[in-house]
Every structure is written in structure tokens, then in C-alpha cells.
Amino acid sequence: xxxxxxxxxxxxxxxxxxxxxxxxxxxxxxxxxxxxxxxxxxxxxxxxxxxxxxxxxxxxxxxxxxxxxxxxxxxxxxxxxxxxxxxxxxxxxxxxxxxxxxxxxxxxxxxxxxxxxxxxxxxxxxxxxxxxxxxxxxxxxxxxxxxxxxxxxxxxxxxxxxxxxxxxxxxxxxxxxxxxxxxxxxxxxxxxxxxxxxxxxxxxxxxxxxxxxxxxxxxxxxxxxxxxxxxxxxxxxx
Amino acid sequence: xxxxxxxxxxxxxxxxxxxxxxxxxxxxxxxxxxxxxxxxxxxxxxxxxxxxxxxxxxxxxxxxxxxxxxxxxxxxxxxxxxxxxxxxxxxxxxxxxxxxxxxxxxxxxxxxxxxxxxxxxxxxxxxxxxxxxxxxxxxxxxxxxxxxxxxxxxxxxxxxxxxxxxxxxxxxxxxxxxxxxxxxxxxxxxxxxxxxxxxxxxxxxxxxxxxxxxxxxxxxxxxxxxxxxxxxxxxxxx
Numbered sequence: 001x002x003x004x005x006x007x008x009x010x011x012x013x014x015x016x017x018x019x020x021x022x023x024x025x026x027x028x029x030x031x032x033x034x035x036x037x038x039x040x041x042x043x044x045x046x047x048x049x050x051x052x053x054x055x056x057x058x059x060x061x062x063x064x065x066x067x068x069x070x071x072x073x074x075x076x077x078x079x080x081x082x083x084x085x086x087x088x089x090x091x092x093x094x095x096x097x098x099x100x101x102x103x104x105x106x107x108x109x110x111x112x113x114x115x116x117x118x119x120x121x122x123x124x125x126x127x128x129x130x131x132x133x134x135x136x137x138x139x140x141x142x143x144x145x146x147x148x149x150x151x152x153x154x155x156x157x158x159x160x161x162x163x164x165x166x167x168x169x170x171x172x173x174x175x176x177x178x179x180x181x182x183x184x185x186x187x188x189x190x191x192x193x194x195x196x197x198x199x200x201x202x203x204x205x206x207x208x209x210x211x212x213x214x215x216x217x218x219x220x221x222x223x224x225x226x227x228x229x230x231x232x233x234x235x236x237x238x
Numbered sequence: 239x240x241x242x243x244x245x246x247x248x249x250x251x252x253x254x255x256x257x258x259x260x261x262x263x264x265x266x267x268x269x270x271x272x273x274x275x276x277x278x279x280x281x282x283x284x285x286x287x288x289x290x291x292x293x294x295x296x297x298x299x300x301x302x303x304x305x306x307x308x309x310x311x312x313x314x315x316x317x318x319x320x321x322x323x324x325x326x327x328x329x330x331x332x333x334x335x336x337x338x339x340x341x342x343x344x345x346x347x348x349x350x351x352x353x354x355x356x357x358x359x360x361x362x363x364x365x366x367x368x369x370x371x372x373x374x375x376x377x378x379x380x381x382x383x384x385x386x387x388x389x390x391x392x393x394x395x396x397x398x399x400x401x402x403x404x405x406x407x408x409x410x411x412x413x414x415x416x417x418x419x420x421x422x423x424x425x426x427x428x429x430x431x432x433x434x435x436x437x438x439x440x441x442x443x444x445x446x447x448x449x450x451x452x453x454x455x456x457x458x459x460x461x462x463x464x465x466x467x468x469x470x471x472x473x474x475x476x
Contacts, residue, residue, distance in 0.1 A: 108460045110460070111252075112452055166464065167249060167464050167466065168409070170405045208452040208453070209450070210452070211447070211448070211449050212447070212448040212449075212450070213446065214447070214448070222347070222348070226349055226403070226405050228405065
């Protein structure tokens with residue numbers, strides 16, 4: 001795969017349906033990208049892939065630097081990130097201002113994918129980490145009902161994210177999906193809200209190639225109903 | 239791309255929205271597959287790709303053997319077809335019996351893609367051909383409201399098709415999508431119904447890799463609303 005193509009393993013609908021007990025080694029995902037997000041076996045923690053390194057951000061607040069050969073993912077989205085546009089911006093109302101910035105930077109790309117990287121000092125950042133399934137096939141809405149939220153102030157760090165077009169809802173998350181990791185790689189999770197301090201650097205790439213790998217020989221996946229729960233996805237991943 | 243991976247250019251929702259005035263040379267599509275279906279610039283006719291050859295099946299009943307270097311497609315789906323299962327079957331109630339056969343052959347593959355090839359003598363085969371847009375951006379429902387239908391009896395020929403999982407509705411057509419071409423390559427189109435004579439050979443491959451290329455620098459595509467018209471897609475492509 002060339003730079004700025006999307007690679008995805010499995011479906012967000014499969015996670016919603018609790019398909020998370022197996023997957024592929026993360027090393028296999030890294031062949032296709034060095035920048036992205038996802039989750040881990042049994043949805044234990046949030047995954048961020050930053051500059052080719054993989055981190056598991058757990059509900060107890062700890063972050064584990066993951067060995068991609070020995071760790072499995074049931075869902076991940078990555079790209080070989082090469083920002084086509086890099087801008088400096090002030091994002092006081094974090095998610096909303098970032099959304100507006102992306103809209104203005106690439107008004108032509110509503111029907112394409114975007115990869116996003118944001119390096120900043122955060123006046124405030126709020127994120128969640130999912131603790132994992134209590135039982136096999138427990139769906140993501142139930143898993144996230146027990147999520148832990150964390151808020152930090154004055155933290156430096158990086159946001160890795162994707163914007164997906166509306167028509168992939170169910171396959172991935174339509175709209176902006178952002179994960180955060182602190183500069184010291186000791187804190188992070190799925191972003192709920194943020195404010196940045198001063199100007200920040202935002203890198204963006206428009207992507208028009210999407211590669212989807214479905215689980216093979218995975219009974220959980222084969223049996224999943226994969227009903228598109230648009231509201232549920234928005235609630236836990238929006 | 240290896241055998242039995244799906245390659246798709248653009249979206250069925252884009253066709254529904256009338257995005258068909260440009261596209262990519264078919265030679266570019268053929269790099270990814272030798273078996274498939276699609277349409278042509280301005281939706282003039284139905285496309286079938288059979289053993290690497292491309293045919294344009296037009297509304298006046300004629301079939302053109304297409305030069306892939308000089309012909310453009312705004313939407314196509316192909317695979318390098320290598321049937322994993324080949325069975326002989328009797329399909330008296332054509333589409334319905336084929337559907338049941340596929341369900342029984344691959345009950346585990348509800349959430350995967352199937353590529354299908356059927357070689358048979360048809361007691362009766364009914365297909366349609368779309369004549370093309372009357373104006374730029376005319377949507378597929380309107381184009382197909384003027385479709386020509388043809389019915390033949392005692393015709394030998396080949397069916398090329400795909401079964402797509404429900405979650406790709408809007409990106410492609412959920413369910414079975416079949417095109418037909420006669421053995422003499424002089425007749426064909428999008429299948430509405432059929433009955434086969436005696437036993438027929440059905441080749442099937444389960445596919446778990448899906449590659450989507452979106453139009454680049456295509457103003458029509460960029461501006462398309464891509465509202466998912468599930469009923470409309472079923473009506474014209476089901």
C-alpha cells in the first residue's frame with residue numbers, strides 16, 4: 001500500500017455486536033500503516049498507532065507499549081500517514097473547531113476519507129478508555145457503559161484520527177474519530193473533548209483508497225448479525 | 239491483488255446520484271480482476287467482464303466488445319475469479335434457486351462477499367439494459383425508468399455476479415447482482431429473471447478482502463449528496 005490509503009481490519013458493526021475475542025496480530029496491520037486507531041482483544045483498552053508504535057491505553061490509566069508480534073487486534077484502522085496539508089490553527093472549542101477547520105481545508109473531500117494528526121499543548125483534554133468485555137460477545141455499547149473517563153490540564157500530546165464519509169457508517173465510524181496520547185506516552189484514550197493552548201499544528205491527508213480485510217474463519221464474525229446501530233455507534237464512538 | 243479479492247471503483251450511491259460523466263479507463267480496472275460487472279460513461283449500457291474480456295450490452299440489443307484502453311467506466315466491480323467451489327445444480331426458479339444454493343453452499347459467508355459464475359442453457363432469460371443518461375447528473379432511477387427489457391428462450395450463456403453483505407448497501411448493492419451474456423456474445427444485460435434447462439455449473443468464491451477506489455478530482459463525485467436510497471437501489475439493481 002502507498003501513502004495515505006486506508007487499511008481496515010473488521011467492522012465497527014462487528015465490535016458493536018461484541019466480535020472481539022480473536023483477530024490478527026498487530027504486526028499484520030502495521031504492514032499497511034504507521035498511524036491509526038483501534039482496539040484490542042476483548043476490547044481491553046483503546047489503541048493508538050503513532051509513528052509506527054502501538055500503544056494500549058487501559059481503563060486504569062496505564063499505557064502499555066505493545067509488542068505487535070504477540071498482540072492481537074479485532075478492529076483497527078491505519079494509514080501510512082503523509083500529511084498533504086499542514087496548518088497552524090487555534091482550536092479553542094476543540095472538536096468543533098477541528099471539525100470546522102477540516103471542513104474549510106478540504107470542502108471537496110466530503111465523500112473521501114481524511115487522516116488527521118494534531119500536535120498540541122492541551123489546556124484541557126478529556127478522554128475515555130474502555131475496560132473490556134465482561135463476557136464473550138458483550139457488545140460495545142455495554143462495554144462502554146463502564147468506560148472510565150479522564151481529564152487532564154496542561155498536557156502536551158498528539159491526536160491521531162480519521163474522518164470517514166457518511167456512507168461507511170457501520171463499516172467504520174462516520175465523521176471524526178480521534179484518539180489521544182500524551183507526549184510522555186503515559187496517558188491517553190478515545191477523545192471526548194478538548195481545548196488547546198495557543199496555536200497547534202494540524203496535519204491532514206485526503207484519502208481515496210480504502211482496503212477492508214474481513215475476519216476469516218472467525219465463528220463470532222460469521223454469526224454476527226451486524227445490524228447497523230447508527231445511534232449506538234455515534235454514542236460510543238462519535 | 240491476489241485471486242478472489244474484490245476491487246471496486248466508485249460507489250453505487252454515486253450512480254444513483256447521476257455521477258457518471260467521467261471515470262477511469264477500464265484497463266485500470268482489469269489490473270485488479272478478470273470477472274465482474276459495472277456500467278459505462280453516462281450509464282450507456284451494462285458492463286460484463288468475463289475471462290478478462292469486457293462487453294458493453296446496449297439498450298438496442300447490440301453488444302460491443304470493448305477496447306479497455308479507450309473506454310471509461312464510472313462504476314465497476316471486479317475480481318480475479320478462481321472458484322473455490324464448483325457444483326452442478328438444477329435452478330428451475332432461477333434467481334430464487336441460485337440464492338438458496340449460495341445460502342446452502344456457504345452459510346458461514348453471510349458477512350463476506352461472493353463471486354459467482356454460472357454457465358448454462360437457459361430455458362428463459364430476461365434482462366434489461368439501461369440506455370444512458372439524457373442529461374448530466376440524471377440519477378439511475380430515472381435512467382432505469384427507460385430501460386429496455388429483453389427475453390430469450392433456449393439461449394446458452396454465462397452469468398457473472400456478486401453477492402455483497404448487507405453492510406455495503408450504498409457502497410455496492412447488498413444481495414445478489416447478476417449480469418448475463420450469451421455464448422455468442424451477441425446479447426446480454428442486467429438479469430431480471432431466468433430459468434435454466436437441466437443441470438448447470440455454478441462456480442463460487444468467498445471473498446474477504448474489499449478494495450475501494452474513490453474518484454479523484456471529480457467535481458460531480460465531490461458534490462454528490464450520496465444519500466443512501468436503499469429502496470431505489472433494490473428497485474433498479476436487485
